[in-house]
Amino acid sequence: MRLPGGVPVRLVLADDEPLLRRGLRTLLEADGRVVVVGEAADGAALLDVVRRTRPDVALVDVQMPGMDGLAALKALLAWSSPPALAVLTTFDLDDYVATALELGAQGFLLKDAEPETLVRAMLDLAAGGAVLDPRITARLLPKLRTRRLRETQHLDGLSARERQVLSLLASGRSNQAIATSLGLSEATVKSYVSTVLTKLGVENRVQAALVAHQVRDAW
Structure with missing residues (x-):
């Protein structure tokens, strides 16, 4: 699946670890359904890259130096036409995920997700869907029991x-x-x-x- 007309999903990656970005880029671009049009190591750079490249989806790490992922999400969601925004996180950052949920992020994925899961998530997000890694859902639900x-x-x-x-x-x-x-x-x-x-x-x-x-x- 690609966007209408067979166009690949345009993605921006934001993470302060160059090796992780490189690995994600390789995995996501492997079969041609996703193309990474920009990378950023912090929130300020993410805003600049998104403004210049106008991607379909931005995959954002919540912990970055300077302007972190949450501050960048908040800024992007205030734009008139932001890309679909997905949070890339680890198991030990529940509070960050809960805040990103309140801000309005459309996707929540773990850094150890399988490659096909990540690709499918980018396609679904670009099409207007919402993506929740089941493991994140399981950790968030207890916070909502009340x-x-x-x-x-x-x-x-x-x-x-x-x-x-x-x-x-x-x-x-x-x-x-x-x-x-x-x-x-x-x-x-x-x-x-x-x-x-x-x-x-x-x-x-x-x-x-x-x-x-x-x-x-x-x-």
Whole structure:
């Protein structure tokens, strides 16, 4: 899968470790579906590279010198048309991930993810999906347990079709993929997604996906 017309996904990598960036670049570009159009070692450089290259996706390490990944995410999300933003992290940075979630990052991936998982995540993000490594989801859910009753009550307000949309959204599907799966137009799915976010009281697809994972047993 590539973007429409067979165009590869344009990606910017931000991490302060040159060897990690080099390794990621090699893995992600291996089959031609992703092309790295820029690299950055800190948040300030990331803003500059994104401004110059206008990528589809930016994959950002949260811990970088100077302006860190969180500050860069906040700045990018204030732009009128930012790229899809994914956080690249390790198991010991739960607080950073929780903050990135609140800021509105669309993807959360671990640095030891399999190459195909990383490539698929870049494709899904470029298509408008939300990506959560299951291991990150498992660590974030305990932090949200106090919200379980409220979110379950909100879930009760969803129609059967809205629950279908939420389930597919939680699996990382883009609006186009959801539309194909349910036999709906993309515009209709976009409307459903907006309604689901409003009813759940969340701000973005990743937060909705976490709610879905959190209350899945109550469906």
